[in-house]
Amino acid sequence: MFMRTIGIMANAGKDAALHVAKAADEYLRARGVAVLLQHHVAEEIGDAGRGLSDSEVTDADAVLVMGGDGTILATSRECASKGTPMLPIHLGRFGFLTEVSPEDLNPALDALLSGNFTVDERMMLRCESLRGADEEDQASAFALNDVVIANGPLSRVLHLRMSVNGKYVTTYAADGIIIATPTGSTAYSLSAGGPLVHPSMQTILVTPICPHTLTARALLVPEDAEITIVVERDPQDMVRVTVDGQVGFPLLAGDEIKVRRSPYPARLLTVGGADFYDKLQSKLRWGERMVY
Amino acid sequence: MFMRTIGIMANAGKDAALHVAKAADEYLRARGVAVLLQHHVAEEIGDAGRGLSDSEVTDADAVLVMGGDGTILATSRECASKGTPMLPIHLGRFGFLTEVSPEDLNPALDALLSGNFTVDERMMLRCESLRGADEEDQASAFALNDVVIANGPLSRVLHLRMSVNGKYVTTYAADGIIIATPTGSTAYSLSAGGPLVHPSMQTILVTPICPHTLTARALLVPEDAEITIVVERDPQDMVRVTVDGQVGFPLLAGDEIKVRRSPYPARLLTVGGADFYDKLQSKLRWGERMVY
Amino acid sequence: MFMRTIGIMANAGKDAALHVAKAADEYLRARGVAVLLQHHVAEEIGDAGRGLSDSEVTDADAVLVMGGDGTILATSRECASKGTPMLPIHLGRFGFLTEVSPEDLNPALDALLSGNFTVDERMMLRCESLRGADEEDQASAFALNDVVIANGPLSRVLHLRMSVNGKYVTTYAADGIIIATPTGSTAYSLSAGGPLVHPSMQTILVTPICPHTLTARALLVPEDAEITIVVERDPQDMVRVTVDGQVGFPLLAGDEIKVRRSPYPARLLTVGGADFYDKLQSKLRWGERMVY
Amino acid sequence: MFMRTIGIMANAGKDAALHVAKAADEYLRARGVAVLLQHHVAEEIGDAGRGLSDSEVTDADAVLVMGGDGTILATSRECASKGTPMLPIHLGRFGFLTEVSPEDLNPALDALLSGNFTVDERMMLRCESLRGADEEDQASAFALNDVVIANGPLSRVLHLRMSVNGKYVTTYAADGIIIATPTGSTAYSLSAGGPLVHPSMQTILVTPICPHTLTARALLVPEDAEITIVVERDPQDMVRVTVDGQVGFPLLAGDEIKVRRSPYPARLLTVGGADFYDKLQSKLRWGERMVY
Structure with missing residues (x-):
């Protein structure tokens, strides 16, 4: 899978999401990738003319999803039938679905562009x-x-x-x-x-x-x-x-x-982050010995 | 506690409740007890002139409550501050609160009149x-x-x-x-x-x-x-x-x-029926050895 | 799968199991099937000379297992590496694994011989x-x-x-x-x-x-x-x-x-009996509305 | 309750317990209190002649119990029939029963001597x-x-x-x-x-x-x-x-x-430490919002 176009979907309500969206847009375009922006994202980063519908954005080779687990759930419904893979960038608290934290954005994008990722298919x-x-x-x-x-x-x-x-x-x-x-x-x-x-x-x-x-x-x-x-x-x-x-x-x-x-699984991109068992430990404290 | 007046509260929606209410009314009056009827009960048993408000009915020495667990819950809120004891007569399926089945009505009323009962106070x-x-x-x-x-x-x-x-x-x-x-x-x-x-x-x-x-x-x-x-x-x-x-x-x-x-407990009359442990057995099947 | 030889494994401690084993032996031999008996089964049905080791019995095309869930569990360990299919005949209370009751033995054997069965593979x-x-x-x-x-x-x-x-x-x-x-x-x-x-x-x-x-x-x-x-x-x-x-x-x-x-699944024969959902209903009372 | 004699029971296996026992012994004797020591405690703090049986130690006005929840459970069986109140000094991890940590020993003993404590009766x-x-x-x-x-x-x-x-x-x-x-x-x-x-x-x-x-x-x-x-x-x-x-x-x-x-409750002394709800928070993390 070679990434020529990358879409950006972001939680409209979160300033941080838009901030990260802008950074990703610049980073990717500087590397020759076509970046597809949702209308509200384009508008908020001061480039309204580039705004596209959600359906157009999810036609990209992959989509960066900026928000919490809720944003990914919503985007997965958009992407499902097209099979567009999603890379979740989590804002706010770490969730079971979110993958990359904003401070790891650039290395994650590098991994994406160089093919150093895997695709997890999740049943829907x-x-x-x-x-x-x-x-x-x-x-x-x-x-x-x-x-x-x-x-x-x-x-x-x-x-x-x-x-x-x-x-x-x-x-x-x-x-x-x-x-x-x-x-x-x-x-x-x-x-x-x-x-x-x-x-x-x-x-x-x-x-x-x-x-x-x-x-x-x-x-x-x-x-x-x-x-x-x-x-x-x-x-x-x-x-x-x-x-x-x-x-x-x-x-x-x-x-x-x-x-x-569903005939269409969700496709989540992972770039070397925490796996399911790590998340059990961090989210549900399975790693600790919380003996009473 | 000597029973001079007995109230009857019945679930308005249930024919069986009104049938049993009529039988209890006759049985009690034949034994010299003053019977206080809710308006809708009096009306439905063809004696509308005797109808009283719920507040008047619960002034009795005791109240017969005809219906399911829901009817008793509703009546308990009426009786609570007055401390009026309730004898539940269950119609339909046997509940945790219901006590006497309609076929045991007469012996239960005899027990009530002769003082052969106990009062269970239930915290509210x-x-x-x-x-x-x-x-x-x-x-x-x-x-x-x-x-x-x-x-x-x-x-x-x-x-x-x-x-x-x-x-x-x-x-x-x-x-x-x-x-x-x-x-x-x-x-x-x-x-x-x-x-x-x-x-x-x-x-x-x-x-x-x-x-x-x-x-x-x-x-x-x-x-x-x-x-x-x-x-x-x-x-x-x-x-x-x-x-x-x-x-x-x-x-x-x-x-x-x-x-x-609540400062007022609910007061439930029991006349020798199933106790809590019996009800665990019959309602939750605790008596059976449902081994899998 | 054509059934030329059928083994019989039975719970040694249960008279009923041996009684059913004898009936199955006769029924199958009358239909030209070679029947392989465990030593203790052969002995108890008065034909000690035919007794075989468990390992020999499970070389059959299929094995009838007579007992409760415990007998099937034990037999499954014998049969696993050979892939021998098992038809459980339950004695005593109905279990999740047991399939055919003794009164249905003959029709079940007929089904077996005429190929009217399915094989459920169960992960081990x-x-x-x-x-x-x-x-x-x-x-x-x-x-x-x-x-x-x-x-x-x-x-x-x-x-x-x-x-x-x-x-x-x-x-x-x-x-x-x-x-x-x-x-x-x-x-x-x-x-x-x-x-x-x-x-x-x-x-x-x-x-x-x-x-x-x-x-x-x-x-x-x-x-x-x-x-x-x-x-x-x-x-x-x-x-x-x-x-x-x-x-x-x-x-x-x-x-x-x-x-x-395990690389070897257990292979259970079914001849039209209760499926998993039926067993949920009968064993765990899922079919009932045990509302409290 | 005026504390003239105080017993000390300590977990024999724990060095820390004996260290704290010695400190408490000195602190209390300097304040005119008679301190009753278990044989093994007396021996280990180099004053073997003062050693008493457990039964003699629990005749004191109160007993300091040094160890974990297990030590308190064991001591409670000794103290129960006499009604001797226990002040748990916890060593190792904080438990539901343990009350005072070693660094708070002196203020706790002061509280004990000045009557600034309450007695929690615990059903046995x-x-x-x-x-x-x-x-x-x-x-x-x-x-x-x-x-x-x-x-x-x-x-x-x-x-x-x-x-x-x-x-x-x-x-x-x-x-x-x-x-x-x-x-x-x-x-x-x-x-x-x-x-x-x-x-x-x-x-x-x-x-x-x-x-x-x-x-x-x-x-x-x-x-x-x-x-x-x-x-x-x-x-x-x-x-x-x-x-x-x-x-x-x-x-x-x-x-x-x-x-x-039991006719005898355990009697636990508290000197202003964590109550049950605090312990739910610290031991079972009830205070945290561990939302997943």
Whole structure:
């Protein structure tokens, strides 16, 4: 993979992101690389004429993503179907997805240009929502972390009927359900009691949120499983599907949510940084002996 | 305690409740007891003129409560400050609070009239919400099960700063928090990973909902503890306090919730039915050897 | 796969197993199949002259295994390196591994002979124990469920240093550690808080037993991972490795245990019985709505 | 409480403990206090003639306990029936029980002599083991943390039949069971999934170790409960009762273990140090926002 054009996506709300974006733009252009900027980035670094749509930026050979884990989640949905690899530059606190810190920007860009990188493919999910007799596809989205079906703040229990590959498995009486990728195992699923799963794996995790039966436990199914969730009872409370904690839509009773592996993985560039086990140590303190 | 007047509270939505209410009314009046009926009960059993307000009904020497656990929770808030004892008659599925099944109604009423009963006092909580500089009491409620502070369906993490008796303990990064009585330990707190607590005990359980730190665990504090929760960051999502899963109000960032033991316990009448350990067996299958 | 010879392995301690073994022997021989019997089975059905060693019996085209999950675990270690498929006939309570009940024996054998079966390959683990400077292989075993390193009854905490593919991950302060296959996810690992994993998957689960840090959680690593555990401190208590809860050996401080995927999967024959999701329902009551 | 005589108990294995013991001895005698030394302490500080038995030392008005949590657990069994208050001086890592660090020794002793202290009463347990037809008391012990019934290293499941106040509750199929005080809630019970309980509370926690049913959960019973555990099946593995992780004895099938609140609480002196909530922060990192 030879990097002729590199896109820059940055969290609009963060000054630091724009500062780093400007530095990367200059560094790359000085080395003969065509740099594609989002409209808001171009504008903020005083070069509005170069602004492009997100779709144009993600046509680059690779994209630098400047922000936190949330920015990468959002960008991964843009890049997924094109297979554009992403190099995350983390701003603010270190996350499970973020890779390069701003002070390491130049060496990281050098590595990128000289081919000293590897590409981690991360499984994504595709979620479809179907409604009514025709069961036509009414909404769909890609997720790098998770698809969450959950109730609203009145805390009524949901009854979520789950089938795998068309076969009935169980009806969760719970606050909701998290359907996660291995990458998502260190996010919301972990809070709900799910296991840690190495991000190179191909599997789908199903973790109930506050199950009202004591027998529920996180379930891992094979990568080719199609999971169907039907919201069973007419809930008086609002039920929503949320993808990667960012985008979502409300559900009605009887709506059917289908989740399966996306044909498009996210492609993350790594240039010699911390691996998954390092991140367990730094983020979850696994390296310490915090004996009580 | 001699039963001269007995009130009847029934779940308005349930035909069975009204049927049993009518039978109890006749049985008690035939034995010289004055029976106080809620307006809707009096109306539905064709004796509208006898209808009384809830406040008048709970002035009786005891109240028969016909419905499920939800009906008892609602009635307990009415009865709490008066100390009126409640005899739950369960309709539908057997709950942790319900005591007498409809087919055992007459022997249960005989037991009540002849003094063959005991009174279980169940600790309740008092929850106050304070806002702004004056910190005037803006809303308050009693809870027999729990006070829940939780976020809405967009699933943003809350930061809940907790103090006990004015001393800072921790800031939960979580979907929410459950502050429960021992009676409430078999309800929502159990779903969130909390322990089972014998309902005769005097303690307050604090259980985080999907904590985003791995170190959180349910915490039990003494009965005289005052728990203060402050919603720390400006949440973009709706945050609510909900009492016994039934009544609630929205919170703003900076709002302060104070929870302490109510001066008024709920008083439940028992006439020889299942005790807590029996209910563990029947409701949670503790009696079975469900070995896998 | 055409079944010319079928072996029979049966739990020596169970009368029922021998009764079913005799019936299967007769049924198969009447259909022209050569039946290979373990010594003790041949003896107990009054045909001692036909008795063979376990190694000879598992040379058959398939082996009927009569007993509980324990009998299958033991037989799987015999069959693994030869790839002999096993048809479990369960006696006593229904297990996760057992497949055919005795009353369905004849139709199951018919299915077997007519080719109406499928072969489920189940990942196994290979465990090696190394000691001292030469690190020569001192003991090794195959596991269908799990490899457990645990302390003795004096309940001193162990310090278990874990590396994956030579890279240090963490040191568990715990009562022990369970390294399990997906098949083993419904056994001891489940008791220790691990997730349920579909048995067709290829992954290794690492679940600490009563971790003395709050941050530990079950970890799933890819199928090609080599896990190394070193017992760190000089334990005053006895530490043991146990394979499938059946065979084991004591460890000394400094001993190194290596666990990786076995090159030989267990091969289980299925003839139309319950699948994994059915077993979740019947064994773990996932089908019921045990709402409290 | 006026301190005329102060005893010193020190962990024999720790040089630091003896060094601090010597310093405390000199400081106290210079202030006119009679100091009672254990034989080994007297010997090691070169004043062997002053050596007394543990029983004589704990006759003092208060005892300084120098060591870690283990030393305090052991001393608490000596002091319990006499009600002697203990001031823990911690050596090595800070524990939940330890109170004063060596560098704060002198101010702590001043506080002690001037009456500037409080006495925390901590509930203890009394454990009796009964065997055979006569059910005579065969062994008994006091516990400040916990009574643990657990199996040996071969990891066979135990069946432990539990009654409370003579009433059958459940039969745990588990690796073992932990019966803990509130003080013990931060020790082994926490590893097994139990809640944190404020040490001033009066309750008994029952927490199964790796339960083989999914429905088990920690259970808290009132302070006046008598818990009876019977080891049900004839275990092929060694089963033991262990008290505070220190002393124990083997059990046979059919043996009955009775646990109830000890009539004697442990009495811990505090001189203005960290309280329970501070210790949650420092030991369990509750104060930090370890958000992932």
